Amino acid sequence: MPSTDDLVPVLKKLRLSGVLSTLDLRTREAVDQDLSHGEFLFRLCTDEIGRRESKQLELRLRRASFESTKRIDDFEWSFNPQIPKAKVIDLATCQFVERQENAILIGPTGVGKSHLAQALGERACRIGHSACYVSAHRMLSQLRAARADQSYDKKILRFTSPDLLVVDDIGLRPLEGDEPIDLYEIIRQRYERGSMIVTSNRAIEEWYPLFLDDLIASAAMDRLLHHAHVVVMEGHSYRNPPSGRSAPPPPDTQHGGPRRRPPRPLAPPERARRSQVDQLEAS
Numbered sequence: 001m002p003s004t005d006d007l008v009p010v011l012k013k014l015r016l017s018g019v020l021s022t023l024d025l026r027t028r029e030a031v032d033q034d035l036s037h038g039e040f041l042f043r044l045c046t047d048e049i050g051r052r053e054s055k056q057l058e059l060r061l062r063r064a065s066f067e068s069t070k071r072i073d074d075f076e077w078s079f080n081p082q083i084p085k086a087k088v089i090d091l092a093t094c095q096f097v098e099r100q101e102n103a104i105l106i107g108p109t110g111v112g113k114s115h116l117a118q119a120l121g122e123r124a125c126r127i128g129h130s131a132c133y134v135s136a137h138r139m140l141s142q143l144r145a146a147r148a149d150q151s152y153d154k155k156i157l158r159f160t161s162p163d164l165l166v167v168d169d170i171g172l173r174p175l176e177g178d179e180p181i182d183l184y185e186i187i188r189q190r191y192e193r194g195s196m197i198v199t200s201n202r203a204i205e206e207w208y209p210l211f212l213d214d215l216i217a218s219a220a221m222d223r224l225l226h227h228a229h230v231v232v233m234e235g236h237s238y239r240n241p242p243s244g245r246s247a248p249p250p251p252d253t254q255h256g257g258p259r260r261r262p263p264r265p266l267a268p269p270e271r272a273r274r275s276q277v278d279q280l281e282a283s
Helices: 004-013 017-033 037-064 085-091 113-127 136-148 152-160 179-190 214-226 274-282
Strands: 102-106 131-135 164-170 195-200 228-232
Touching: 004 017, 017 037, 037 113, 037 131, 085 113, 085 228, 102 113, 102 214, 113 131, 113 164, 113 195, 131 136, 131 152, 136 152, 136 164, 136 179, 152 179, 164 179, 179 195, 179 214, 214 228
Parallel strands: 102 195, 102 228, 131 164, 164 195
Antiparallel strands: none
16 A cells, blocks of 8 residues: 555656645544545545645635725714615626626715725635726826836736736826826726726716817716616725724724725615525624
């Protein structure tokens, strides 16, 4: 009977060296419980699948470049109860990612837009989707630099290839130079091929002038809004709560503290899959 030492090169050649971490445990378990060869192999393979899925999730989260760990469960809905929880929970099923649709979060500074945007991105990664989180300023700055060093085509793939692109704080500052064209190009290439989550302090009607050209603005916004779920978030800032109210616990007492930004009501299309919503609300 071959020893564990004999199995090491064989498992490595088959790219199954991770099996070694539970092989001894599963072998003793098989002896103690008188497991069949098939059951023993099944449990060993299940361990390997779990390891690989865990590594793949870790890789997806690392590549997504979230600022910090944010989760839907950590969001303090009671602080601003007017935030449409059902719509956000519906988005957390990530069906919109599978359908290559967009989500737009609009609201004033501090209501938790960035928290929810990253939390939705984290959910997408857990389900198996690739994601990329970036602030609008950083994204456009990187593309501007890429034009200068002739790496534009490679750099733009960073923002067009993931299943989900999360762009934080669109419109925080005016666009300039080639930035309107760069933003349009990202929206164009992702249209019906990938999903976007976009946060902004500005009402949607204020986005058009950002492009500095009516034709580019119309083309970009038409694509962005065609399959869009718009969530208007109104309420007080978590960072500067009104007198007499305390903000939610800081990030070190939960998985992540909320982040931020502003509105003007724009009612999104109502798409409620109640069964999925109810499941998530109950969890």
